Amino acid sequence: MQEFKPDLYVVARVIKNLIEKGPMNKTRLAGASEISYDKFLLYFDWMCLKNLIKEENGTVSVMEEGIRTYNLLVDWILKHVGKLMFRR
């Protein structure tokens, strides 16, 4: 079976939704993340494996590692986009 390669922006979108809207069930989270439920399940398994999110009593929530990863990503983007110099 081919290894699952997640899109970074989808991972970030899932975490952002959980941070901003709080814990929610998988169906709602898939909708909020704008991906099909089947595809979402692949992301869900992968993110649980990486300790980015967890599921308890049918509700998905973000873990500390998820928040840390998301913040790292946002900081990287802001830092590097901020350094870009070109004619505007």
Add this chain to the structure above:
Amino acid sequence: MDEKEAVEKMRDLRKSLETTLRYEKSGSKFPQVFMVTLFAVLAANLVSLASNLYDLKTLNPAMGYIQIGSNGVGIGIPVLILFGVAALLVYRILHKPFTKPVENSWDEYLKEGIIGIIRIIEESDWEGILLSLKKAKQAFIMISSLTILLELGIIFVILFFAYGILVTGIFGIPIDLYVVLLGSVLLIVALGDRTIKQSYIELWHMDNLVAELRWFYFEFQGAGI
């Protein structure tokens, strides 16, 4: 820098890229330009050959028969019109990419803020963009050179006639083509000084854009995200 500023900067980056990449689109039309030029040269030669070979005559209602062969009115005017049409065609072909408004294909993604920026960085073909920028730079040099050559040609023709009328017509001194050419070059340098400077600045901006994007791309690759 906050999210809003980052989004604005990415939007500006795309705009700058789209503007620069117009030269690449224009450069991709060089084969067409070559064909038009080749056709014009061949057609001019054919007209010259035909008029000389058959010593053609044309009927002018006001003036009767006019010989258009080498001993008559000559083929200068038809050939000049032919090259004029070719020059107009070349201009239209090369100028077309610059007539369309600059579109920002990242706008849709950037509505999502930072997530959109991540998506752009992840999905963009950076190697392809860098290659296109390189082609755009080459096309820009080519188009600038062609423009200067065209201007030189026009000034040369104007000076040739002016020299002919003033110096040869009045003082009877024969036309010296080297003097006309030197005068044309000097006029191009004097009149086109600003254009040449602008071209140099444009090239510098292109180089800068490539360097910045290369740095950004390598940083993203090296970040291990």
